[in-house]
Amino acid sequence: MLPKWVKDIYWPLVFSMLGLILVGVLFVHSASHYSAEDFAAKQLIWALAGFVAFFVVAIIGYRTFLGTSYLLYGIGLALLVWVMVAGDMRLGAQRWIHLGAFALQPSEFAKLATVMVLANFLGSHHSWEKEFRTVVTAAGIVFLPFILIIKQPDLGTSLLFVAMILALLFLWGIRYRYLIATALLGLVGAPFLWTFLKEYQKKRILVFLNPNLDPLGAGYTAVQSRIAVGSGGLFGKGYLAGTQTQLQFVPEHHTDFIFCVIGEEWGFAGSLLLLALYGFLFHAAFQVMEKTTDVKAKLLVGGILAVFFAQVFINIGMSFGLMPITGLTLPLISYGGSSFVATCISLGLILSIYKERSIF
Amino acid sequence: MRHNIFRLLLFSGLAVLGAGLFRTQVLTGRYYRELSEKNRIRLIPLEAPRGQVFDRKGNLAATNRPSYDVVATPEDVTPEVFGRLVKLLHLTEKQIRRNMSASREYPFTPAVIKEDIPLEQVFRMEEHRPELPGVSIQMSSIRYYPYKETASHLIGYIGKINGDEYRRFDRERFGMSSLVGRAGIEKIFDSELRGWRGGRQIEVDARGELIRKLSEKLPEPGKDLTLTVDLELQKKIMELVKGKTASVAIMDLSTEGLLAMASSPAFDPNVFVSPAQGKERMRLLKDPVSPMIDRGVSSTYPPGSVFKVVTALAALELGKITPNTRFFCPGIFRLGAGARPFHCWQKEGHGSLDLYQAIERSCNVYFYNLGSRLSPDDIARYAREMGLGKSLQIETTHLVSGLVPTSDWKKEKLHEKWYQGETLSFAIGQGYLLVSPLQILRLTAMIAKEGKRVEPTLVVRDFDKATEVPQIAIKEENLKIIKRAMLQVVESEYGTGQLARVDLGKMAAKTGTAQSPPEDPHSWMTGFFPYEKPEIAFVVFVEHGGPGGITAAHVVKEMIQIWRQLNAPKVG
Numbered sequence: 012m013l014p015k016w017v018k019d020i021y022w023p024l025v026f027s028m029l030g031l032i033l034v035g036v037l038f039v040h041s042a043s044h045y046s047a048e049d050f051a052a053k054q055l056i057w058a059l060a061g062f063v064a065f066f067v068v069a070i071i072g073y074r075t076f077l078g079t080s081y082l083l084y085g086i087g088l089a090l091l092v093w094v095m096v097a098g099d100m101r102l103g104a105q106r107w108i109h110l111g112a113f114a115l116q117p118s119e120f121a122k123l124a125t126v127m128v129l130a131n132f133l134g135s136h137h138s139w140e141k142e143f144r145t146v147v148t149a150a151g152i153v154f155l156p157f158i159l160i161i162k163q164p165d166l167g168t169s170l171l172f173v174a175m176i177l178a179l180l181f182l183w184g185i186r187y188r189y190l191i192a193t194a195l196l197g198l199v200g201a202p203f204l205w206t207f208l209k210e211y212q213k214k215r216i217l218v219f220l221n222p223n224l225d226p227l228g229a230g231y232t233a234v235q236s237r238i239a240v241g242s243g244g245l246f247g248k249g250y251l252a253g254t255q256t257q258l259q260f261v262p263e264h265h266t267d268f269i270f271c272v273i274g275e276e277w278g279f280a281g282s283l284l285l286l287a288l289y290g291f292l293f294h295a296a297f298q299v300m301e302k303t304t305d306v307k308a309k310l311l312v313g314g315i316l317a318v319f320f321a322q323v324f325i326n327i328g329m330s331f332g333l334m335p336i337t338g339l340t341l342p343l344i345s346y347g348g349s350s351f352v353a354t355c356i357s358l359g360l361i362l363s364i365y366k367e368r369s370i371f
Numbered sequence: 372m373r374h375n376i377f378r379l380l381l382f383s384g385l386a387v388l389g390a391g392l393f394r395t396q397v398l399t400g401r402y403y404r405e406l407s408e409k410n411r412i413r414l415i416p417l418e419a420p421r422g423q424v425f426d427r428k429g430n431l432a433a434t435n436r437p438s439y440d441v442v443a444t445p446e447d448v449t450p451e452v453f454g455r456l457v458k459l460l461h462l463t464e465k466q467i468r469r470n471m472s473a474s475r476e477y478p479f480t481p482a483v484i485k486e487d488i489p490l491e492q493v494f495r496m497e498e499h500r501p502e503l504p505g506v507s508i509q510m511s512s513i514r515y516y517p518y519k520e521t522a523s524h525l526i527g528y529i530g531k532i533n534g535d536e537y538r539r540f541d542r543e544r545f546g547m548s549s550l551v552g553r554a555g556i557e558k559i560f561d562s563e564l565r566g567w568r569g570g571r572q573i574e575v576d577a578r579g580e581l582i583r584k585l586s587e588k589l590p591e592p593g594k595d596l597t598l599t600v601d602l603e604l605q606k607k608i609m610e611l612v613k614g615k616t617a618s619v620a621i622m623d624l625s626t627e628g629l630l631a632m633a634s635s636p637a638f639d640p641n642v643f644v645s646p647a648q649g650k651e652r653m654r655l656l657k658d659p660v661s662p663m664i665d666r667g668v669s670s671t672y673p674p675g676s677v678f679k680v681v682t683a684l685a686a687l688e689l690g691k692i693t694p695n696t697r698f699f700c701p702g703i704f705r706l707g708a709g710a711r712p713f714h715c716w717q718k719e720g721h722g723s724l725d726l727y728q729a730i731e732r733s734c735n736v737y738f739y740n741l742g743s744r745l746s747p748d749d750i751a752r753y754a755r756e757m758g759l760g761k762s763l764q765i766e767t768t769h770l771v772s773g774l775v776p777t778s779d780w781k782k783e784k785l786h787e788k789w790y791q792g793e794t795l796s797f798a799i800g801q802g803y804l805l806v807s808p809l810q811i812l813r814l815t816a817m818i819a820k821e822g823k824r825v826e827p828t829l830v831v832r833d834f835d836k837a838t839e840v841p842q843i844a845i846k847e848e849n850l851k852i853i854k855r856a857m858l859q860v861v862e863s864e865y866g867t868g869q870l871a872r873v874d875l876g877k878m879a880a881k882t883g884t885a886q887s888p889p890e891d892p893h894s895w896m897t898g899f900f901p902y903e904k905p906e907i908a909f910v911v912f913v914e915h916g917g918p919g920g921i922t923a924a925h926v927v928k929e930m931i932q933i934w935r936q937l938n939a940p941k942v943g
Contacts, residue, residue: 182373231414234572234585238412241395241403254407275407279396286385286392293385297378313377320381327388331395 021299021365027292028065028343028358032058034273034285035344041251042265042272043346050265050346057348061355068359072367076360077134077307080127084152087121091159118168119353121156125172126314126357128152129179134307138184146189150176166208167325167337171318173197178317179310216335232268233329233336240274240282240331247278265346267338270330282327285344289323299365308364315357406574412585413444413573414480416546419566420512422593424526424556426602427630427831432526433557435512439493442481445471447505447575455502459495460485476547483548487513487645514550514644520637521606524665525598525767525829527555528640543567553643556596556829559766566593597831599628607933608633611926616914618666618808619926621934622816622827624905629765629827630934632809636662666914669769671805675885675919676733676867677895678754678800680818680853683726685753686741687849694726694852700736706743706791713739713795716884730856733867733882735799742798747789750797751777756843757814759806764826773810776803801886811897812910817843818857819879819899819908821850857881858902868896870924873931876901880927882919891915896923900931907934 036058040051068076076083094117129152136145153176161169181190205213239253248254253275264272273281293316300312319342326341328334340350395403406412424433441460443452448471453464460467462485470484484506488496496508514529529550532540537547544565545551552561569590574582608619612635621630642651655662664670686692702720704713715721715735721728729737742750754760760775774780776797778789796802809827816825824841857879860868867882880898887893894916899905909927916922 178377182377184373231572234412237395238403238406240392241400242407243396244400244404245397274392274396279392279400282392282396283389286389290382290385293378293381297374300374309374313374316377316381320384324384324388328391331391333388333391 019366021295021362023291023295023298024358024362024365027288027295028355030288031285031292031343032061034288035269035346037250038269038272038276038344039265039346041253041276042269044251054346057346057351060348061352064352065355065359065362068356069362069366071363073308073311073360073363074367076127077131077311080124080131083124084121084128087117087124088155088159090117091121091156091163093117095159095162118156118160118163118165119349121160122168122171122175122318123353123357125153125156126175126179126311126318127360129175130307130311130314133179133183134305134310138186142186142189146180146185146193149180150193161204161208165338167339170325170337171321171339174317174321175314179314182310182313233332236268236271236330237332239271243275243278243281245279247274247276247281250276252276266340267326267345268330269345270327270341273344274330286327293320296361299361299368302368303364304368305364308367312361312364315361319354319357412479413575414476415509415571415573416476416480417569417571417588417590418511418546418549419568419590420592421514421529421550421566422564422595424564425595425597426600427598427628428601428603430602431517432522432598432600432602434515434517436515438487438511438513439490440486440509440511441484441488441496441506442509443471443484443506444479444481445505446479449504452503452506455499456484456506459492459499460488474547481507481509483509486511487647514641516640518602518606519639519641521602521609522600522633523555523637523640524634524663524667525555525600525632526640527557527559527768528553528643529557530643550644554768556598556766558768560596560830564593564596567591598829599623599626599630599831600632600829601630601937604934604937605631605633607937608930609635609637611929611933612913615916616660616666617916617926618912619910619930620667620809620812620827621907621909621930622812622825624816624819624899624908627816627825627828628831629829630907632667632829634664634666636660638662665767665769666912667809668763668765668767668807669771671771671773671807672893672912672914673802673804673885673887674800674806674811675883675893675895676735676800677811677881677883677885677897677919678804678806679730679733679738679798680857680881681754681757681759681814682738682741682745682750682798683730683853683856684757684845684849685745685750687726687852688753688845689745689749691741691744692726694856697723697725698729698737698740699723700734702736704736704739704795706795711792713792726852727856727859728865730853730881731859731863731866733860738798739795742795743791745794745798746778747794747797748777748779750794751775753845754804756845757817758825759804759810759814761810763807763809763813764828765809766829771807773807774803774805800883808910808912811895811912812908815881815897815899815910816908818850818853819905821847821854854879854902857898861898862902867920868898868924868927870920871896871898871927871931873900873928873935875931875935876903878902878927878931879905882924884917884919887915891917894922895919896927898927 036051036054039054040049043050129149132152133145133149153172157169157172180193253272273285296312296316300309303309322339322342325334325337326339329336340347342354343351420435423431426432453467456462456467457464467484471482473482475482493508516526530553532545532549532551536551537545544567546568552558552564557564567590569588571587572585574585608631612619612633615635617635618633620632622628623630638655642648642655700715700721702715702718721732721734721736724732724734724737754775760773762770762772781787781789793802797804813825813827817823822842822845824843858877860866860882861872861878861880868880871878871880878898878900879902880896883895885893885895894913896919897910899908909930911923911926911930913922913926
């Protein structure tokens with residue numbers, strides 16, 4: 012008979028996570044070993060911290076988090092406001108590349124807190140009662156952090172909130188006509204949001220539509236990262252042998268553009284391996300989602316999955332020109348403290364849902 | 372049900388990524404591999420041409436001339452190129468290597484080896500191009516100031532961006548080798564004059580030769596500016612004050628635009644933009660006569676008797692005198708029996724004078740009498756109302772606001788109480804009081820316009836004529852009295868400014884001879900012309916120039932004649 016704690020751990024989840032982290036450390040090393048600072052050692056420490064957070068969250072249990080989710084959400088909003096006030100002073104000196112280190116932290120926290128609040132809120136209302144009111148309230152819950160983050164400005168992270176609300180409303184059981192109405196409302200609201208964007212954000216979206224607009228800036232990065240990924244070919248140039256990324260054509264390649272290094276050095280084979288690892292992780296999460304009987308837990312897993320997936324999709328997509336360039340990390344792979352730990356915490360919540368699946 | 376749809380969506384998303392990667396990496400992999408081999412993409416930043424500056428008559432004050440630069444992409448340069456470049460460019464190999472390894476914005480962009488080479492060298496370089504892989508000639512533009520010293524202070528100059536600025540500034544407008552306005556109009560209007568940078572992404576072959584343009588954004592040139600200044604007038608004025616340390620300014624009273632703002636000694640701003648003149652720059656910066664300082668706005672001096680109009684206005688406004696109030700000048704004044712004597716500049720005295728005569732002859736004793744009836748804070752209040760002690764709003768750099776002392780100021784700064792004797796000095800524009808020549812011009816213009824607030828400007832802009840011009844808090848009738856007194860300064864047989872008299876029309880002015888021991892006094896004259904319907908106001912200041920009624924008045928006379936010549940009224 013296996014001890015209870017072994018049964019409590021959902022191993023597919025842990026293994027896929029470990030696999031991704033391992034790939035991450037390898038490529039953080041590849042991306043930074045020749046520069047002044049090798050981030051791989053630091054990334055190992057973050058990995059350790061992430062695992063501790065993962066298990067601590069699992070032990071505490073997701074119910075506690077859902078119970079305090081409104082408080083956490085309030086703290087998250089306060090942090091976002093604080094960063095807006097304190098962050099403004101650095102605006103002149105901080106370009107978007109470096110913005111992540113400062114701006115991402117509260118938004119990562121807010122992202123987690125918002126998923127929890129939404130799961131909790133939607134989970135305690137039935138979709139067949141006062142549907143309209145519930146939907147509007149849920150939209151409001153997402154709108155506040157969304158607007159604060161888009162003002163930061165962090166277009167990428169705010170898009171994750173859109174993915175979150177759409178997925179959760181869908182899973183919650185919103186009627187299709189409401190979902191379509193919400194999507195339409197979003198389309199109508201887009202020009203309004205356009206005015207919220209900073210000049211350079213507008214430009215990046217325009218450059219995505221027409222790369223010729225800005226050959227020195229975003230257009231340059233887009234072309235160079237596509238060359239990096241494409242030049243990897245079927246099997247890549249070999250680990251540590253990427254020329255594009257090693258020569259620093261692509262900026263931020265140990266954080267936002269780490270996929271360029273993977274694509275260039277391991278080629279299509281490596282890219283597929285990475286996609287498979289993510290697929291395996293998603294599959295594990297879906298298994299947990301199916302095994303639990305708690306509606307809130309189902310929604311929580313769904314929200315986390317939606318955000319996780321959107322982040323992977325946008326990040327990998329931007330490296331070969333499928334998506335516009337935004338400052339998003341590749342979950343579990345990119346170097347970076349706060350986003351890495353936040354991802355681990357969200358996976359810890361999933362583990363705890365697995366652990367407490369049979370409470371009823 | 373919905374869970375399954377959700378799951379399907381997620382996995383299809385992964386499949387889309389997989390398919391996209393298959394296309395990029397497998398189907399077009401070879402193309403990208405080739406591009407990356409020796410990274411075949413080159414980035415050529417294109418600087419935007421800086422806007423030109425014109426004077427009011429369309430003469431160019433600042434423009435751009437083409438410059439041929441030798442550039443090299445270090446990644447494409449082969450070792451034997453260095454020796455060839457040494458011969459062709461007359462540089463040492465060390466210099467070439469240093470220039471080539473200077474930090475660049477992007478890898479594989481050309482570095483500048485030598486700027487602004489003469490045309491014959493360009494031809495020689497082109498002949499040798501086949502032996503110089505990675506090297507090419509790029510055309511850029513260099514700022515050029517055709518009028519050289521004439522308007523150096525007001526136009527200013529530009530200089531290379533520094534590392535700190537490069538990090539802070541907008542990349543779309545500032546590159547690593549961008550030039551930034553450092554002084555004058557060039558600095559104040561940098562954002563307008565500067566355009567938006569462009570760039571070109573090109574694909575090159577192994578030898579660095581262009582295969583095709585991948586994308587291009589043309590730079591957007593900066594906006595042009597038009598100054599209110601007449602450079603031909605200013606040039607003649609500079610000749611007038613050649614060899615003197617002086618500031619001369621003329622203002623068009625209808626637009627408040629300056630027709631001239633000359634400061635001497637001056638410098639040639641071209642020295643700051645052409646790369647070969649480092650030594651000349653150092654000489655300018657170390658020159659003991661400080662040619663870089665604009666005497667008109669960046670230095671302050673005691674105004675001397677020019678200030679008497681302010682004292683007179685204070686006394687009139689506060690009802691201490693009427694224009695007909697007479698005081699007797701025996702050539703000396705004491706605050707009380709046995710007190711320290713204060714002298715009039717005319718030792719034998721002026722006799723009995725009314726206010727008009729006192730200003731006309733610039734009698735010190737008359738104003739000592741006013742000073743003894745006024746508090747220093749009264750005088751200071753009117754001085755400030757006329758704009759002294761307050762910075763100008765003019766579009767140039769290094770503005771100073773001067774000093775209008777008050778009793779509180781003295782207590783705070785010097786920890787001493789104000790003595791009544793100091794009020795006497797204050798009343799005749801000496802003591803702590805410090806003003807810049809352009810502040811005096813602003814003051815004179817307010818008198819000429821009978822109390823309309825005035826701010827001299829240098830750049831032509833469309834301003835709203837409908838808006839009500841605010842009035843200063845001084846009665847029009849009192850300003851009219853001062854105007855009449857200033858007329859007498861030039862036109863009366865006893866006036867101190869009669870040397871400035873011109874036969875083109877009547878002039879109103881006030882002279883000043885500001886003591887500055889141990890050297891010669893500063894020479895001042897400010898006024899407006901013609902008296903009946905003032906068109907212009909002016910100030911002439913000559914540092915240590917001697918009596919205002921001689922040195923400055925002489926310049927005024929010549930200056931007005933030149934101005935008339937250049938702006939002859941159309942004969943109907």
